[in-house]
Amino acid sequence: MTEQKPRDPDALHRHLRDVKELLSRQQLVEDLVHRQRMPHQKLVESITHKQNLARLRRKLDQLHPADIAHILEALPLTERRYVWDLVRAEKDGDILLEVSDAVRATLIETMDPDEIRAAVETLDADELADLAPDLPPEVMQEVIDSLDQEEQEQVRAAMSYPEGTVGALMDFDMVTVREDVTLEVVLRYLRRFEALPDHTDKLFVIDREERLRGVLTLESLLINEPETLVSEAMKARSLVTFAPNDDACGAAKAFERYDLVSVPVIDAERHLIGRITVAEMVDQIREESEAEIFSHAGLREEEDIFAPVIRSVKNRWAWLAINLVTAFAASRVIGLFEGSIEKLVALAALMPIIAGIGGNAGNQTITLIVRAIAMGQVEPSALWRLLGKELGVALINGLIWGGVVGLLAWWLYLSPSLGLVMTAAMILNLLLAATAGVLIPLIRQHFGRDPALGSSVLITALTDSGGFFIFLGLATVFLL
Amino acid sequence: MTEQKPRDPDALHRHLRDVKELLSRQQLVEDLVHRQRMPHQKLVESITHKQNLARLRRKLDQLHPADIAHILEALPLTERRYVWDLVRAEKDGDILLEVSDAVRATLIETMDPDEIRAAVETLDADELADLAPDLPPEVMQEVIDSLDQEEQEQVRAAMSYPEGTVGALMDFDMVTVREDVTLEVVLRYLRRFEALPDHTDKLFVIDREERLRGVLTLESLLINEPETLVSEAMKARSLVTFAPNDDACGAAKAFERYDLVSVPVIDAERHLIGRITVAEMVDQIREESEAEIFSHAGLREEEDIFAPVIRSVKNRWAWLAINLVTAFAASRVIGLFEGSIEKLVALAALMPIIAGIGGNAGNQTITLIVRAIAMGQVEPSALWRLLGKELGVALINGLIWGGVVGLLAWWLYLSPSLGLVMTAAMILNLLLAATAGVLIPLIRQHFGRDPALGSSVLITALTDSGGFFIFLGLATVFLL
Numbered sequence: 010m011t012e013q014k015p016r017d018p019d020a021l022h023r024h025l026r027d028v029k030e031l032l033s034r035q036q037l038v039e040d041l042v043h044r045q046r047m048p049h050q051k052l053v054e055s056i057t058h059k060q061n062l063a064r065l066r067r068k069l070d071q072l073h074p075a076d077i078a079h080i081l082e083a084l085p086l087t088e089r090r091y092v093w094d095l096v097r098a099e100k101d102g103d104i105l106l107e108v109s110d111a112v113r114a115t116l117i118e119t120m121d122p123d124e125i126r127a128a129v130e131t132l133d134a135d136e137l138a139d140l141a142p143d144l145p146p147e148v149m150q151e152v153i154d155s156l157d158q159e160e161q162e163q164v165r166a167a168m169s170y171p172e173g174t175v176g177a178l179m180d181f182d183m184v185t186v187r188e189d190v191t192l193e194v195v196l197r198y199l200r201r202f203e204a205l206p207d208h209t210d211k212l213f214v215i216d217r218e219e220r221l222r223g224v225l226t227l228e229s230l231l232i233n234e235p236e237t238l239v240s241e242a243m244k245a246r247s248l249v250t251f252a253p254n255d256d257a258c259g260a261a262k263a264f265e266r267y268d269l270v271s272v273p274v275i276d277a278e279r280h281l282i283g284r285i286t287v288a289e290m291v292d293q294i295r296e297e298s299e300a301e302i303f304s305h306a307g308l309r310e311e312e313d314i315f316a317p318v319i320r321s322v323k324n325r326w327a328w329l330a331i332n333l334v335t336a337f338a339a340s341r342v343i344g345l346f347e348g349s350i351e352k353l354v355a356l357a358a359l360m361p362i363i364a365g366i367g368g369n370a371g372n373q374t375i376t377l378i379v380r381a382i383a384m385g386q387v388e389p390s391a392l393w394r395l396l397g398k399e400l401g402v403a404l405i406n407g408l409i410w411g412g413v414v415g416l417l418a419w420w421l422y423l424s425p426s427l428g429l430v431m432t433a434a435m436i437l438n439l440l441l442a443a444t445a446g447v448l449i450p451l452i453r454q455h456f457g458r459d460p461a462l463g464s465s466v467l468i469t470a471l472t473d474s475g476g477f478f479i480f481l482g483l484a485t486v487f488l489l
Numbered sequence: 490m491t492e493q494k495p496r497d498p499d500a501l502h503r504h505l506r507d508v509k510e511l512l513s514r515q516q517l518v519e520d521l522v523h524r525q526r527m528p529h530q531k532l533v534e535s536i537t538h539k540q541n542l543a544r545l546r547r548k549l550d551q552l553h554p555a556d557i558a559h560i561l562e563a564l565p566l567t568e569r570r571y572v573w574d575l576v577r578a579e580k581d582g583d584i585l586l587e588v589s590d591a592v593r594a595t596l597i598e599t600m601d602p603d604e605i606r607a608a609v610e611t612l613d614a615d616e617l618a619d620l621a622p623d624l625p626p627e628v629m630q631e632v633i634d635s636l637d638q639e640e641q642e643q644v645r646a647a648m649s650y651p652e653g654t655v656g657a658l659m660d661f662d663m664v665t666v667r668e669d670v671t672l673e674v675v676l677r678y679l680r681r682f683e684a685l686p687d688h689t690d691k692l693f694v695i696d697r698e699e700r701l702r703g704v705l706t707l708e709s710l711l712i713n714e715p716e717t718l719v720s721e722a723m724k725a726r727s728l729v730t731f732a733p734n735d736d737a738c739g740a741a742k743a744f745e746r747y748d749l750v751s752v753p754v755i756d757a758e759r760h761l762i763g764r765i766t767v768a769e770m771v772d773q774i775r776e777e778s779e780a781e782i783f784s785h786a787g788l789r790e791e792e793d794i795f796a797p798v799i800r801s802v803k804n805r806w807a808w809l810a811i812n813l814v815t816a817f818a819a820s821r822v823i824g825l826f827e828g829s830i831e832k833l834v835a836l837a838a839l840m841p842i843i844a845g846i847g848g849n850a851g852n853q854t855i856t857l858i859v860r861a862i863a864m865g866q867v868e869p870s871a872l873w874r875l876l877g878k879e880l881g882v883a884l885i886n887g888l889i890w891g892g893v894v895g896l897l898a899w900w901l902y903l904s905p906s907l908g909l910v911m912t913a914a915m916i917l918n919l920l921l922a923a924t925a926g927v928l929i930p931l932i933r934q935h936f937g938r939d940p941a942l943g944s945s946v947l948i949t950a951l952t953d954s955g956g957f958f959i960f961l962g963l964a965t966v967f968l969l
Contacts, residue, residue, distance in 0.1 A: 022865055075746040083866035085874060196676075196711065205708040207748060210690065227707050228685045231676065265775065266555040268687060268768040270750060287767050288748040291774065295745065298778030299860075305785055306856035306945075307849050314861045315874070318881040325853050325882070329846060329890060336845040337897065343838040344901075350830070350837045357830050357837035358823040361844070361953065365816040366809060369787050373805050376786035380779070381794045385502055386563035394565060394795070401798040402805070410809060417817065421824075465786075473841065 024072060025080050031065040032088050066095050074100050078107035081116065085315045090119050101128030105143075106136055111313035111320075113143050122148045134160045135180040135283075138167035166282070175260050176253030178293065179274045179283035182206030185213045186239055188222050193235035195225070208286040210270040214243045220279040224248060250275050251285060257293050264290040305465055307332065328466070335470035339364070342474045346481035349489055355422045356484050359431060362414055363480045367438035367472035370406060374399050374446025375468045379461045382454055389455050396447045403443035407436030430487055434480035441475045442468065504552060505560050511545040512568050546575050554580050558587035561596065565795045570599050581608035585623075586616055591793035591800075593623050602628050614640045615660040615763075618647035646733075646762070655740050656733030658773065659754045659763035662686030665693045666719055668702050673715035675705070688766040690750040694723045700759040704728060730755050731765060737773050744770040785945055787812065808946070815950035819844070822954045826961035829969055835902045836964050839911060842894055843960045847918035847952035850886060854879050854926025855948045859941045862934050869935050876927045883923035887916030910967055914960035921955045922948065 069077060069092065077096060081089050081104070093116050096104065105113055105128060117125065125148050129137060134156070141149050141164075153164055163181045170176025184205060186195050195212070199205070211224040223245035233242045249267060251260055251274050263269065264287055274283040299311060307328030312321055343350075343360070350356050378395065381387040387395065411432040419428030445468055450460035549557060549572065557576060561569050561584070573596055576584065585593055585608060597605065605628050609617060614636070621629050621644075633644055643661045650656025664685060666675050675692070679685070691704040703725035713722045729747060731740055731754050743749065744767055754763040779791060787808030792801060823830075823840070830836050858875065861867040867875065891912040899908030925948055930940035 199711045202712045231679045232682045265771050291745050306852045321882045322885050332849040336842040340838045340842050347834045351834045354827045354831045358820045362816040362820050369812045372786045402801045405802050
């Protein structure tokens with residue numbers, strides 16, 4: 010099969026445009042038919058329609074499953090389903106693996122049990138396990154029953170590890186050899202394969218009990234003389250291996266740090282149970298960063314941008330609710346000072362400046378600290394040093410920006426004392442932001458919580474309410 | 490050399506703790522010496538000191554350069570320099586490559602020209618080019634002069650491509666073969682190597698003019714019979730290749746999509762000029778996501794968390810200044826309605842709720858749209874459909890959350906009409922947030938600008954000023 014792979018990013022864009030154009034032509038034909046009330050029968054027989062359909066099908070046949078997945082994600086629901094029906098059945102499984110969870114649901118909805126079964130039958134055990142949560146349970150059961158003993162166990166093993174562990178990401182495509190043979194024998198053995206598993210950069214050397222003895226890199230296999238024994242050419246010490254319950258995030262960092270391609274997964278007795286490749290790790294890194302960006306923006310998860318309105322509302326309501334609570338709290342802080350605002354209404358216009366800049370500075374600090382904790386560079390013992398530094402930054406920023414807003418307030422309201430209160434409030438709120446930006450993540454880390462979760466919302470809530478309280482409080486004491 | 494590589498993420502943590510402990514013991518000795526005014530001479534001769542030093546050095550010798558880089562990043566400046574001095578010189582170059590830009594500067598500061606020269610002399614041309622911007626120009630020139638002709642050209646080539654292109658990330662470690670030989674010949678040729686370049690999953694097949702004819706995967710080399718010709722075993726069609734000026738971000742997506750390990754880089758006449766590997770792409774993906782997270786938080790770039798205060802202030806001032814401008818604009822909008830607030834001071838307490846929730850909802854929308862544009866899933870033609878959907882979500886959210894805040898306002902201030910104004914203002918501000926969240930990135934994309942840059946700041950500025958205007962305007966018209 011000659012699949013076109015784009016040699017530049019624009020190629021993928023062109024594929025998408027081609028498909029869209031063919032679709033819109035198709036639409037035109039169907040619209041015409043519809044308006045003339047031509048029976049559907051006739052439509053299918055119409056020549057233009059057939060030509061168009063053939064062209065679209067040919068286009069889709071040439072594309073890599075990952076590219077079709079991309080095109081499906083970029084199409085609105087009706088067109089997406091239309092194209093999905095046209096894709097050749099043998100690609101269905103691979104495409105389902107590639108699309109995002111949200112889009113996968115819209116595709117599976119349109120398939121009957123037989124189609125689903127046909128689509129997933131071609132997949133490997135680990136891929137099947139990945140799709141399992143999205144498939145109808147009865148279909149999944151049937152597919153599992155049709156597998157041989159070993160594969161059934163693999164599917165069950167893969168499904169037994171929770172999301173976010175190495176076990177949930179590993180595959181079972183391993184080439185294993187014994188250590189007491191020569192490289193010549195290994196070379197002859199490999200020639201009996203029709204293909205090697207993707208990302209095979211090393212063979213796994215195991216003993217009779219399937220315990221990992223070492224790894225034989227393809228490099229070592231190729232540069233050593235054929236008479237060499239595997240035991241001499243293999244690497245047996247300082248191996249990077251993972252346990253199935255290891256954190257996937259930590260595994261991804263190890264891949265990054267040591268530039269790995271594949272790593273064996275072993276149990277406590279060193280039995281080889283699977284393998285994890287850089288391809289999974291690349292996806293893992295991308296997903297981690299997306300999750301972080303989405304949670305920053307107050308979204309629970311990735312969204313199919315063409316999802317029905319109601320599904321989007323569900324994805325977004327939780328953070329809006331939290332935001333409502335914090336906004337209400339800030340509003341009550343202001344409520345405490347309604348008397349002061351009645352006397353000096355300028356306070357109402359100036360207070361959002363104090364709160365806003367405090368929030369921005371606090372987010373800067375907390376983002377850096379959370380990141381450093383995630384990278385393992387900060388421990389609770391560093392608290393005082395970090396606090397000292399961030400307070401220093403806050404003091405300088407407070408003097409600079411507090412000075413600027415103080416002058417602005419003086420100029421606008423012709424009151425130097427109002428300006429001084431602005432400056433003082435800005436400095437204090439930035440010091441508060443720095444303290445909270447360091448303390449919140451370190452305290453959460455100390456109690457074993459995720460320092461990142463909702464950190465932006467928390468700090469903003471604090472600098473809003475705190476900023477209003479500081480500014481209105483100072484104004485009440487010194488100006489009224 | 491037997492370098493310890495951690496088999497679990499905790500191992501790295503343990504290494505860091507060990508080093509810190511040895512350091513603090515060392516510190517203790519030096520402190521004692523200092524207090525007793527023992528001359529430095531004696532200190533160096535003291536036995537405890539020597540033992541400790543030896544242990545620390547041994548520990549560092551066992552560690553992988555990437556792990557030492559990690560430890561250096563996690564140490565405050567004084568300790569960082571102390572450890573850096575102890576690291577064996579031959580690892581210096583690799584460590585400099587691994588640390589973040591900010592930390593690299595602090596390390597290079599402490600080195601004299603000879604040390605720098607010794608550290609970078611062992612590096613490959615592409616690695617040298619990576620470090621070049623951070624090295625003193627005269628040292629760099631000397632090092633380049635000491636290279637042979639071919640390497641000099643490679644360094645110059647690598648340095649000539651701007652950051653963010655494939656050319657700036659490629660290396661020159663390629664194994665090339667001719668197509669008219671048998672696999673047997675290739676196998677014998679490879680046995681003459683002492684090592685293959687990292688991430689060699691394929692050999693590049695070139696003609697006499699060094700033009701790429703195809704690729705011979707190690708898989709194909711291993712599973713085919715030795716008598717097969719390279720031309721028969723190689724893959725020549727539908728190759729993924731890059732041009733040196735291709736966007737690195739697009740290249741990373743191709744690696745992700747097609748699960749690649751290495752890809753040849755060719756010029757317009759198909760001359761092979763370099764190679765790009767998944768290791769570079771993993772770093773690229775991580776850097777992209779970090780840059781996005783930092784810019785969300787209003788940071789210009791990654792920061793050495795132990796950096797001097799003044800460096801941090803420089804990294805953070807730009808976004809604070811922009812934030813000041815937008816906050817000032819919002820403040821002036823409120824200033825327009827000071828008369829209304831004087832008459833009904835509840836408005837001052839309630840207005841941040843409208844602005845805050847509008848900002849949160851706007852950030853949800855704009856994050857999704859920016860992301861979808863970055864993934865190539867949205868084009869300006871999708872505008873109406875997306876706008877319709879987001880307005881639908883905004884309307885539902887507006888009715889729900891607007892209803893809630895309306896009831897709260899009614900209950901707090903015993904005024905049903907104030908409650909109605911709250912609800913109406915919330916709905917309108919969420920509709921504004923949705924419209925801007927869709928329009929801002931699509932318009933910027935249309936004019937060829939980066940849709941992501943400062944998107945969060947822009948939408949927040951709009952929903953703040955807009956929210957104040959809508960709420961205070963409605964209140965002025967209907968309540969006063």
